[in-house]
Amino acid sequence: MKVAILGIDGYLGWPLALHLINQGHEVSGIDSFARRYRVHELDCHSLTPIEEWTYRKIMLSTVQVAGFKFAPITLGVSSPSFIRTFLQDVQPDAIVHLAEQPSAPWSMRNVEQASITQIENVIGTLHLLWAMHEVCPDAHLIKLGTMGEYGTPDCVIPEGEIPKRCLGEHVWYSNEDSTPQGYLCPMSGLQFPRAPGSWYHLTKVHDTYNIIFACKAWNLRSTDIMQGPVFGVKTEDMGDKESLITRFDYDEQFGTVINRFCVQALAGIPLTVYGHGGQTRGYLPLKDSIFCMTLAIENPPKAGEYRTFNQFERTYSINELAQIVFEAGALLEMNVKIAHYENPRKEAETHYYKPHRNKLIELGYKPTKDITPAVTLLLRDLMPYTSRIREHLVIPETRWDTMHRQSEVLK
C-alpha cells in the first residue's frame, strides 16, 4: 500500500516508516522538524544520537523499492495548498497523521504556545481533511488521539461511542428534583463525552469532532487511535544499527512518564511522582504502538466510517510505574529512589478508571501483557547514553494554574 506519514521524522513516525518499508509498503512523508527545534529551544536534545534527516532519507531509499517523497511543511500554518499538492503527488491509500504538537506541558506554558498548539493541531487536521476531500477521498486517515481525551470519569469508558443498546428506555434523570424527567437513552451513535485536561489534550478532542464531521459530510474514512503514553526506543526493524534508532525525549515537556522515570533512574535522581501518584493510565511499548498502527493501516474502515480504537493492555498507577522502574533498576544493579513532588497539573490523583479496549484485539493485536520486561529492556538500551543526560531538565516546572516554577518535593 502507499502510506503517507505526516511527522515522519518523529518519535513514532520514524520507526513506523522503517516497519512499513520492511513490510513492503511504499512510504512517503512530510515533517516540519518542529520537535527537533523545540527540544533544542529547551536546551535539550534526544537522549539517543539520532541522525540528521538528510541522512535518514538516504537510509530509507536504500531499503525501499519505490521513490520517496518528502516535504518540510507545518500543517495548519502553511497554506492549505501545500498538503493538497503533496497528497495529489503521492495519491496515498493511507495517511498516518502524526504531525501534531504532542506535549501537554508545552501547551500550558503561555498563550503563544497554547495558540500554536491549537493552530498546528486543529487547523492542521482541518487542512488535511479538506485536501483529502479534494484529491484523495478514498484514502484512509489514521490519526493519533489520546486516552487523555476522556479524562477520568467515574464510569466505564467505551471505545469512542456510547453503546447503542440500553437496558431500559429512561435512563438519565435530572438531579434538579426527585421527579424522573425521562431522559431517553440515546439509540444512535453519540460520542462518549470528553473531558480533556490541557490545551494540547483539547486539540485531540477538537480533531475528533472535526474528523467525525468530515466522515459524515464527505464520506471520508478514518481510524482514531486513543493511545496511552508510549515508551521505548528500539524496534526489531532497526536491527543492530544505531543509526536507525528513534529519538528519545526525557525533558519535562516532551518526555512521557516512563521515559522520564528511566532517565531519572539512570542519572541517580529520584523518580518524580506527581502528587499522590494514584493517577492511572494505560501505557504501551513502542513496538505495540507500531503494531497497532500497522494493523489499522492494513484493515481500513469502509467509506464514511469513523472508528475509535482505545489502545493499551492494562492500566497502571504512577506509583505502580515507579515500582516497576525501581525493580527493573534493581535487576541492573541500580539504586532507584522515588520522591513525591507537588503536582504541577490539575488532575485527579486517585480516581476510578475503567476504559474498554477490544477492537484492536479483534483485529489481531497481541498486546504486551506485562510491561516490566519492556521497561527493563529500555533501561538497558539507554545505559550507553547516560553521559548525555542533562539533569536539570527532569524536574517539572510547567504549572497548570499559576506562575511556572519548579515543583517542590512533598514531605
Place this chain on the structure above:
Amino acid sequence: MKVAILGIDGYLGWPLALHLINQGHEVSGIDSFARRYRVHELDCHSLTPIEEWTYRKIMLSTVQVAGFKFAPITLGVSSPSFIRTFLQDVQPDAIVHLAEQPSAPWSMRNVEQASITQIENVIGTLHLLWAMHEVCPDAHLIKLGTMGEYGTPDCVIPEGEIPKRCLGEHVWYSNEDSTPQGYLCPMSGLQFPRAPGSWYHLTKVHDTYNIIFACKAWNLRSTDIMQGPVFGVKTEDMGDKESLITRFDYDEQFGTVINRFCVQALAGIPLTVYGHGGQTRGYLPLKDSIFCMTLAIENPPKAGEYRTFNQFERTYSINELAQIVFEAGALLEMNVKIAHYENPRKEAETHYYKPHRNKLIELGYKPTKDITPAVTLLLRDLMPYTSRIREHLVIPETRWDTMHRQSEVLK
C-alpha cells in the same frame, strides 16, 4: 456593571449595547467589522440602513454616562496582546463574546473560509481566555453557543451536562454482544455529547470544551448560552429612531431562516424550505435574546463555574415556520408561496427533538410563547425596505457535500 461587548457592531452586539446602556450599565466594545465586509463581498448589504460605526459611536456617547472604549481587532488573528491590553484598560465585570464568524454556509464554502472560521472563533476565544486569566480573572464570560452544538440526537437534550443522578447503577450496555457489560452511569458532571453539523457549528463545540477547561484550571466563570436562531430587527431601546436600527441579513449565508423567509415573502419569491422541512429547532425573537443575555450578565455564576443555558421557548419545524410566515403575510395582504428545494445541507429532515430549557426561566426569563405576532411585526418592520432586497441572493447555493451550485426546486 462594566460590560465589554466583543462584536459590538453586530446584529446582537448593537441592540445589546443600547439595552445595557439604557439599564445603566457602562459599556465598552471591540469589533473587526468582518460582518459588514463579508456581506459586501457577497454583493449584499444589511436590508436595514444601518449607520456607519463612527456615527453609532457618537450616538452611544450621547446616551451613556461613562466613557466608551472601542478597538477594531480580529480575535484569534490579531496578536493576543491586543485583547489583553483592551481588558486591562476596561477592567470589565462581564464580557459578552459575540465576535465570532456566525455562518454555517460561509464556513462550508472552501478551505480558506473553514480555516478562518475555526481560527477566528476557536483561537479567538483561546486568546480571550488567556487574557482573562492574566488581567481580569474575576470577570464573567458570557459566550454564545448554539443549540446546533447538540445536533439532533434521539434522546432528550439536557442543559449542557448529563444529569448527575441516575436511576440505576448500570445503564449503558454494549451492543457488541448480548451480555450486559456494566457501563456505569456517570455520577459527576460530564458534558452531554455534541454532534455539530458544519465547520462553524464545530467551532462552538471546540469553544465549549476550551472554556470548560479554563474554568477548571484557572477558576474563571462563564455562561454559555445555547441559542436557537434569532429573528427580528427592532427593540424597545431603539424607540422610533431609524438610525438606531440593527443590521438585518437575509442572504443565503448570513441570513437565518426566519429572516430569509420574511424577505422572500416581501419580494414575492417562494419560501425556500430545504428538503422535507421536518428539521425542528427552537427560535427566538431578538428581544428575548437581549433579555436573556442581560439576565446572564446580572446573575453571574460563581468563580470556577461553567454553566450552560439552552435558550428557546418552543420548537418549530421548518414547515411550521413557513406556515407562520404564510399566515403573517396573509394578515398584511401578501400572497406568500412555499417551495421545497433540494437540501444543500447534510442533516436529518425528520427527527426526534426534545431539549430542556429551564435554567433561564428559573432566573426570571419570560419567554415569548408564540412567535407568530413577532414574525408579523418583523414583516411589517421590513416593508419600508422592500426596494433594497437583492433577490438573487436568497436561493441556497452553498452545498455541504459537493460542488456549490444553486439548489433545484423539488417536484
